[in-house]
Amino acid sequence: MTVVGVAVILFSLNAGLAVVALVAVPLLVAFTLWFMRAVEPRYAAVRSSVGRLNTRLENSLSGIELVKTTNAEEYENRRVRAASEEYHRTNMDVLKLSYFYRPGMELLAGLSFAATFVAGGLWLFTGAPPGPLAGTGAEGLEVGVFVTFVLLTQRFVAPLAQVSNIVDWYENAKASGERVFGLMDVPARISDDPDAAELTEVRGDVAYDGVSFAYEEDGERVLSDLTFSAAAGDTVALVGPTGAGKSTALKLLLRLYDVTEGEIRVDGRDVRDVRLASLRDAVGYVGQETFLFDGTIAENVRYGRFDASDEEVVRAATAAEAHDFITTLPDGYDTRVGERGVKLSGGQRQRISIARTVLQDPAILVLDEATSAVDTETELLIQRSLDRLAADRTTFVIAHRLSTVRDADLILVLDRGRIVERGTHEELLARDGLYAKLWGVQAGTIEELPRAFVERAKRRGANGGAADGG
Numbered sequence: 001m002t003v004v005g006v007a008v009i010l011f012s013l014n015a016g017l018a019v020v021a022l023v024a025v026p027l028l029v030a031f032t033l034w035f036m037r038a039v040e041p042r043y044a045a046v047r048s049s050v051g052r053l054n055t056r057l058e059n060s061l062s063g064i065e066l067v068k069t070t071n072a073e074e075y076e077n078r079r080v081r082a083a084s085e086e087y088h089r090t091n092m093d094v095l096k097l098s099y100f101y102r103p104g105m106e107l108l109a110g111l112s113f114a115a116t117f118v119a120g121g122l123w124l125f126t127g128a129p130p131g132p133l134a135g136t137g138a139e140g141l142e143v144g145v146f147v148t149f150v151l152l153t154q155r156f157v158a159p160l161a162q163v164s165n166i167v168d169w170y171e172n173a174k175a176s177g178e179r180v181f182g183l184m185d186v187p188a189r190i191s192d193d194p195d196a197a198e199l200t201e202v203r204g205d206v207a208y209d210g211v212s213f214a215y216e217e218d219g220e221r222v223l224s225d226l227t228f229s230a231a232a233g234d235t236v237a238l239v240g241p242t243g244a245g246k247s248t249a250l251k252l253l254l255r256l257y258d259v260t261e262g263e264i265r266v267d268g269r270d271v272r273d274v275r276l277a278s279l280r281d282a283v284g285y286v287g288q289e290t291f292l293f294d295g296t297i298a299e300n301v302r303y304g305r306f307d308a309s310d311e312e313v314v315r316a317a318t319a320a321e322a323h324d325f326i327t328t329l330p331d332g333y334d335t336r337v338g339e340r341g342v343k344l345s346g347g348q349r350q351r352i353s354i355a356r357t358v359l360q361d362p363a364i365l366v367l368d369e370a371t372s373a374v375d376t377e378t379e380l381l382i383q384r385s386l387d388r389l390a391a392d393r394t395t396f397v398i399a400h401r402l403s404t405v406r407d408a409d410l411i412l413v414l415d416r417g418r419i420v421e422r423g424t425h426e427e428l429l430a431r432d433g434l435y436a437k438l439w440g441v442q443a444g445t446i447e448e449l450p451r452a453f454v455e456r457a458k459r460r461g462a463n464g465g466a467a468d469g470g
């Protein structure tokens with residue numbers, strides 16, 4: 001506004017001298033455009049190097065135990081230092097440019113003032129030179145007009161020089177904004193169908209119908225043609241070697257991924273036709289990795305059902321065999337856990353996460369049985385609470401210790417994404433197939449698995465997926 005206003009006044013006072021005063025404006029604009037083009041990729045580089053530095057730091061801090069036990073401090077130091085130096089370098093790249101641009105803008109604006117002062121001063125004494133400026137009024141320059149010019153030109157160069165700050169900030173913000181929006185614009189892989197219905201009053205009938213799945217489009221099939229069903233209240237166990245696709249099969253039920261072929265129905269409705277939130281309300285998940293948020297124990301139990309009363313929390317914790325140890329903690333249910341609180345053992349964390357699921361009270365339960373070694377007593381407690389949790393709901397268990405699934409209504413033996421055997425414990429033992437062999441090894445009646453089987457498991461372990469010794 002100031003620039004435009006001053007320009008209008010200058011032109012109306014003396015067009016010739018106004019041209020001299022404003023000749024720098026196109027230069028300033030050209031300089032700014034050049035700067036914007038040059039600095040943009042450099043700011044983008046700064047943002048991504050900050051991202052890398054943060055990832056590096058987060059990574060080595062969360063893996064601090066591994067770093068220490070493997071004496072890798074020096075290695076991690078070097079990696080963080082390298083990321084930090086890269087950040088420094090990209091920042092310097094920007095600064096070099098900005099420290100050329102900002103004073104450059106001021107210099108140009110200052111030159112425009114000097115030119116006005118010198119040209120106007122000369123013209124006062126000599127009259128305007130002939131040529132393009134003839135007839136613009138420069139020849140009749142008066143002292144009063146000249147003084148006005150000197151004052152107004154100063155008014156006018158200051159805001160122009162300030163534009164450089166704004167341009168610099170703008171470019172910086174733009175680089176950050178592009179990263180943020182780049183992330184926000186990634187389409188969600190799984191989202192609600194516009195006509196998705198609410199899944200209410202879930203009984204818990206689950207059916208897999210010709211389900212095939214690949215993690216990537218045209219990628220390798222991880223599951224092929226899975227067909228089975230569970231009536232409300234049934235317990236279905238999935239067993240089989242690591243990498244067979246057990247976890248994947250159950251992730252599809254929670255709709256963390258969508259099936260590639262076939263369909264999964266809950267109470268006769270395709271999971272893709274119901275609202276995601278209502279599906280996940282109906283399916284509880286207790287995994288191997290139990291995650292607790294920084295906060296109190298009660299908050300962690302309540303997670304997902306934030307309106308639960310204190311009594312409900314205690315009841316859920318009691319059912320999960322967690323009440324007793326919680327009451328021995330310094331502040332009971334208000335004890336802080338996580339980063340700024342007490343550290344809990346693996347078994348205790350597991351029981352809190354079971355309590356969370358008890359409180360959720362889902363019609364369908366998915367249990368990824370923990371393989372981590374807890375003492376026998378804790379294992380017993382966890383097993384007892386899980387049995388209680390599973391009693392009156394449809395339950396899917398990924399079992400590593402076959403002893404825990406003897407009583408399942410249906411046992412599915414998966415191998416390389418296919419159901420290779422199915423039946424109850426007794427039926428499968430009678431078949432004398434893969435299940436019977438796995439059972440024999442775990443029960444100690446068979447010394448070892450067939451060689452070919454072990455070799456395959458080894459190969460699978462080598463190209464990803466932790467071996468679990470199962």
Ligand code: ADP
Nearest residue numbers: 215222241242243244245246247248249464465
């Ligand atoms: P299980 O639970 O029986 O050990 P998984 O379902 O975890 O088996 O894995 C089945 C196969 O899918 C494995 O070959 C594994 O490498 C692959 N897999 C698992 N998770 C992913 C993923 N997020 N992306 C790509 N492949 C995966």
